[in-house]
Amino acid sequence: xxxxxxxxxxxxxxxxxxxxxxxxxxxxxxxxxxxxxxxxxxxxxxxxxxxxxxxxxxxxxxxxxxxxxxxxxxxxxxxxxxxxxxxxxxxxxxxxxxxxxxxxxxxxxxxxxxxxxxxxxxxxxxxxxxxxxxxxxxxxxxxxxxxxxxxx
Amino acid sequence: xxxxxxxxxxxxxxxxxxxxxxxxxxxxxxxxxxxxxxxxxxxxxxxxxxxxxxxxxxxxxxxxxxxxxxxxxxxxxxxxxxxxxxxxxxxxxxxxxxxxxxxxxxxxxxxxxxxxxxxxxxxxxxxxxxxxxxxxxxxxxxxxxxxxxxxxxxxxxxxxxxxxxxxxxxxxxxxxxxxxxxxxxxxxxxxxxxxxxxxxxxxxxxxxxxxxxxxxxxxxxxxxxxxxxxxxxxxxxxxxxxxxxxxxxxxxxxxxxxxxxxxxxxxxxxxxxxxxxxxxxxxxxxxxxxxxxxxxxxxxxxxxxxxxxxxxxxxxxxxxxxxxxxxxxxxxxxxxxxxxxxxxxxxxxxxxxxxxxxxxxxxxxxxxxxxxxxxxxxxxxxxxxxxxxxxxxxxxxxxxxxxxxxxxxxxxxxxxxxxxxxxxxxxxxxxxxxxxxxxxxxxxxxxxxxxxxxxxxxxxxxxxxxxxxxxxxxxxxxxxxxxxxxxxxxxxxxxxxxxxx
Numbered sequence: 204x205x206x207x208x209x210x211x212x213x214x215x216x217x218x219x220x221x222x223x224x225x226x227x228x229x230x231x232x233x234x235x236x237x238x239x240x241x242x243x244x245x246x247x248x249x250x251x252x253x254x255x256x257x258x259x260x261x262x263x264x265x266x267x268x269x270x271x272x273x274x275x276x277x278x279x280x281x282x283x284x285x286x287x288x289x290x291x292x293x294x295x296x297x298x299x300x301x302x303x304x305x306x307x308x309x310x311x312x313x314x315x316x317x318x319x320x321x322x323x324x325x326x327x328x329x330x331x332x333x334x335x336x337x338x339x340x341x342x343x344x345x346x347x348x349x350x351x352x353x354x355x
Numbered sequence: 356x357x358x359x360x361x362x363x364x365x366x367x368x369x370x371x372x373x374x375x376x377x378x379x380x381x382x383x384x385x386x387x388x389x390x391x392x393x394x395x396x397x398x399x400x401x402x403x404x405x406x407x408x409x410x411x412x413x414x415x416x417x418x419x420x421x422x423x424x425x426x427x428x429x430x431x432x433x434x435x436x437x438x439x440x441x442x443x444x445x446x447x448x449x450x451x452x453x454x455x456x457x458x459x460x461x462x463x464x465x466x467x468x469x470x471x472x473x474x475x476x477x478x479x480x481x482x483x484x485x486x487x488x489x490x491x492x493x494x495x496x497x498x499x500x501x502x503x504x505x506x507x508x509x510x511x512x513x514x515x516x517x518x519x520x521x522x523x524x525x526x527x528x529x530x531x532x533x534x535x536x537x538x539x540x541x542x543x544x545x546x547x548x549x550x551x552x553x554x555x556x557x558x559x560x561x562x563x564x565x566x567x568x569x570x571x572x573x574x575x576x577x578x579x580x581x582x583x584x585x586x587x588x589x590x591x592x593x594x595x596x597x598x599x600x601x602x603x604x605x606x607x608x609x610x611x612x613x614x615x616x617x618x619x620x621x622x623x624x625x626x627x628x629x630x631x632x633x634x635x636x637x638x639x640x641x642x643x644x645x646x647x648x649x650x651x652x653x654x655x656x657x658x659x660x661x662x663x664x665x666x667x668x669x670x671x672x673x674x675x676x677x678x679x680x681x682x683x684x685x686x687x688x689x690x691x692x693x694x695x696x697x698x699x700x701x702x703x704x705x706x707x708x709x710x711x712x713x714x715x716x717x718x719x720x721x722x723x724x725x726x727x728x729x730x731x732x733x734x735x736x737x738x739x740x741x742x743x744x745x746x747x748x749x750x751x752x753x754x755x756x757x758x759x760x761x762x763x764x765x766x767x768x769x770x771x772x773x774x775x776x777x778x779x780x781x782x783x784x785x786x787x788x789x790x791x792x793x794x795x796x797x798x799x800x801x802x803x804x805x806x807x808x809x810x811x812x813x814x815x816x817x818x819x820x821x822x823x824x825x826x827x828x829x830x831x832x833x834x835x836x837x838x839x840x841x842x843x844x845x846x847x848x849x850x851x852x853x854x855x856x
Contacts, residue, residue, distance in 0.1 A: 232625040244636040246654065248645070289551035314554045314645040319653070 247330040248313045251306055253344060254325050284317040284326060293317060296346060303346035309339055363402075363413035371403055371416045372426045379431060382407045384720065386707035387428070388792065389801045389818035390438040392446030394474045399423045401448050404790060404801060404818075411726055411792060418448065427453035434707025437826060438818075445472045445541075460534040460855060471542055472814075498522050502837065506535045511844075513851035524836050529829045533822075537855040544815040549575055549649060549784060552812065556802075557643055559817060560853040562602050565594045565638075566795035568647035570802035571815070573728065573791035575649050578784050578806055586774045587651035588730045592767050593637060594646050595729070595793075596760045600671075601630045602796035603753040603760070606848040607678070610750055613845040614691040619681060626674055629667045636660055651777030661768055668761050675758055682750055692747035696831040696843030699744060708827045710798020710820050711756070712847060715741045715748035722794040733770075736763050746846040753848075783810045795820050797848050819853035 234241060284304050285293045292310035295302045306317075306326075315328045336342050366374050378385045385407045393400035395417065403414040418425050427450040428435040435453075442448050443455040447470035458465055464483045469476060499522050506514035514535035520528035540559055544552045556571045557564040569591055576583060604627040611619025631641050637656055638644030646652050656664075682688055698708070703716035713720050719740045723731040739755040741748035784806040792801045798820030805814040824847050832840055 232628065244632075244639075246639055247635065248639040287548075287550055289547065289554040312554065312558075312643070313640065314643070315639075316550065316554065316645075 243330045243332075246328070247332070248315045249329050250308065250313075250331040250334055251311065251315070251317070251344070252327050252329055253304065253306060253346070254327070281322070283320050283322070287316050287320045289314060289316065298346045305346055306344040308334060308342040308344060362410070363415055365415045365417070367416055369426045371401075371414050372428060372431070374414055375403065375405065375428055376431050378405065378407060383704055384408045384718065385432075386704070386709075387432060387435045387438055388707075388709075388799060388823075389803070389816065390435070390442050391803050391814070391816040392442040392448055392472060393805065393814055394446070394472065396474075399446060399448055401425060401442060401446075402803070403428075404803065406720075406725075406792075406799075409725060411790070413790065423448045424451055425449075426451055429453050432707065433705055434823075434826065437822060441822075444470075446470055447473065458534070460537050462534065462537070471539065499527060504840065511849075511851075513849075515849075515851045515854070519832070519837065519840065521837050524838070526832050526835055526837055526840065529832050531825060531829060533825070533851070534855050536852050540856045541815055541817055544812055546811065548782065548810045549812060550782060550810075552815065553648060554645060556815070556817065557645065559819065559856055560850055561642055562605065562850060563598060563795045563797065563800070563853070564642070565591075565598045565644050565646060566793055566800050567802075567817070568645070569595060569729075570791045570793050570800050571804070572647045572649045573793070574789040574802045574804040575784060575806075576780075577789035577791060578787040578804065579649070579780060581650060581778065581780060583651055584775045584778060585730070585772045586655075587776045589767050589771045590637075590652045590656060590776060591647065592729050592731065592734070593656070593764065594634075594644055594652075596763050596767070597630060597634050597637065599796045600757060600760045600764075601627055601634065602848070603757050604630065606845070607682075607750060607753055607757075610692075610746075610842065610845050611688075613841045614688070616685075616687055616691075619688070623678070626671060629671070633664055633667055636663065648777065648780075650780035651775070653777070655776050656771075664764070664768060668764055672758070672761050675754075679754055682747070682754060689747065691839070691842050692750060692846075693745060695746045695839045696828075696835065696846060697743070697745045698827050698831050700742070702830055703744070703827065706826045706830060707823060709823050710794070710796075711749055711752040712798070712824050712827055714739055715752045716744035717742040720799070722792050722799050726792065728791070728793055730767075734763055734766050736766075746842055749846040783808065784812070797821055797850060797853075798824060817856055819850070819856065821847065821850045821854045825849070825854065 282295055285295050290310045290312045292307045292312070293304045294307070296305045304326075317326045318328050334342065375385075385405065388404040388406050388411070391400075391402040391404065393402060397420060398417040399420055401416045401418065403416070405412060405414060416425055425448065427439060429439065430452060439450045439453050440455050440459040443450060444459040444461055457463065461471070464486045466482060466484050469481055471478065499520050502519045502521060503516065504519055505511050505516040516532040516535070518530040518532070519526055540555065544555060547555055553568055553572060556567045559567050604623050608620040608623030608627065611617065611623065634644060635641045637660070638646045639654060646654065698712065698716045700717040703713050703718050708716070708718070709720060717740060719738055721738045722728070723736070724738050736759045739752050739759065741752055786806055786808045788803070788805040790801065790803050792799050800820055801816070801818040803814070803816035804812050807813040828844055828847055832843055835843065
């Protein structure tokens with residue numbers, strides 16, 4: 204009987220004690236972020252990259268998975284990424300006499316609608332998420348960017 | 356032109372009042388879900404979206420724009436108060452018996468007589484008036500003291516103002532002022548395409564963003580009469596239930612923080628983290644999933660991910676008994692939550708309260724059960740109803756719903772059909788209108804979309820759950836101690852970004 208009450212008393216104090224001891228040997232719930240980078244799931248939506256060689260306004264409309272029901276004339280400038288961007292982050296600017304999209308990552312909401320819309324697959328998504336910069340200008344992806352330039 | 360999927364009828368010349376009275380007498384669970392103000396050219400349309408036990412319909416009233424007066428409903432149903440004031444502020448309808456003084460949602464320096472949701476208003480010509488003097492803490496007549504909680508206050512994480520009048524320590528009056536985070540999203544939808552709006556409406560609320568996206572695409576799909584593939588519906592349910600899990604775990608922890616029990620807060624938020632990881636895994640982003648699109652969902656769950664999702668569900672289920680024990684047995688939590696902010700069943704019905712707050716007061720309304728959407732009709736789950744009506748019951752409703760969500764996720768993952776996840780949808784929507792209501796974590800969420808044949812909607816009405824639930828706080832805070840205001844308030848799971856839009 205005496206043993207039983209002792210056991211009962213022991214179990215009454217033990218939850219906190221057990222938990223405190225257990226926490227000494229368990230891994231912390233937090234991660235050491237800058238030194239240990241998290242493993243991201245596949246296809247996380249991060250910074251966009253843009254390949255100028257794939258963006259071709261002249262051949263517009265010949266892509267195999269072109270699913271848009273818009274009326275576009277062949278030979279005209281595509282502009283669908285600019286039209287679909289919900290945050291108005293994509294602006295068409297002139298580069299070497301051709302019209303190309305310029306992506307402003309300051310405005311980008313990382314929905315990757317442009318990736319889906321682009322009939323030529325010129326805009327791609329990456330899982331780069333460390334976009335902090337001291338200069339807003341540096342986050343505007345000028346159309347001269349290539350994949351090589353964009354990778355860190 | 357009828358509201359798709361739901362009945363609607365016209366009730367002009369004050370008939371809406373009679374119709375609503377008949378409904379109220381016939382069915383005690385009749386309540387106002389929302390009131391939409393519409394600019395119909397020469398007239399102003401005031402559409403009452405009414406729910407009863409099992410049905411949902413719209414009572415349409417029209418008043419001329421020159422004299423937009425109609426009878427208020429607050430004399431028979433006080434729950435209509437906020438909805439009427441909002442229409443009065445943004446659309447300029449005048450509800451006789453419930454006149455708006457100053458502004459309700461718009462900022463104080465917005466000029467009188469300019470109604471932003473009317474089509475003929477030129478927003479570039481709006482001249483702001485000078486802001487009236489700010490209210491300060493001051494003694495009212497006699498013993499009463501007015502204490503201003505907000506817009507910046509440690510107990511409120513988002514800006515909103517509640518002027519609480521206290522007599523000693525007892526609250527005698529609460530005056531709300533919402534609109535500090537009004538971003539004009541409803542107006543903004545009228546200048547974006549449907550595709551862009553799918554992402555825009557997600558930004559109404561960070562916590563329940565898939566619910567907003569689902570409701571919006573749901574209305575558009577109703578107008579387009581699209582048949583969504585079954586796998587897409589299942590994937591949508593996964594997104595919605597993961598969202599409910601993380602939202603409920605958030606508020607269960609946040610309630611601990613508000614009453615000064617930070618261990619509870621840390622524990623719940625630690626266990627919320629794996630759910631956030633699942634959201635990232637299934638949608639591609641931790642917070643804004645951007646999963647829903649008109650015609651289906653944007654990404655599939657691969658078969659390799661299902662064991663990982665299941666293991667997270669199992670580990671969370673294993674932790675629930677511990678949390679349940681904390682909320683049931685912990686004397687600190689019981690003292691701060693039991694019999695605090697008690698809302699009776701009659702008041703809950705009268706004030707048109709929804710979601711976990713209504714279910715804690717014994718009103719069994721859950722859109723998932725009453726009017727099943729997506730594939731909720733096929734999924735077995737329990738509707739959680741408590742009858743205590745206090746803060747403790749509201750928290751326990753959420754605790755039980757966490758478990759139900761885990762069961763739903765298990766069922767959905769086991770029964771997910773194969774097939775396409777998306778069908779092609781046109782970008783232009785034929786003229787029409789539709790309503791979609793869903794059960795967001797905080798309660799019933801309503802979207803009303805009116806299209807005009809182009810790729811830009813004519814009107815999008817958003818009625819968020821917190822907007823409908825704030826009146827319950829104004830009722831329950833009175834007569835209680837000022838120290839109970841935070842714990843009472845957090846039990847609503849308030850989201851002011853939602854409320855103001």
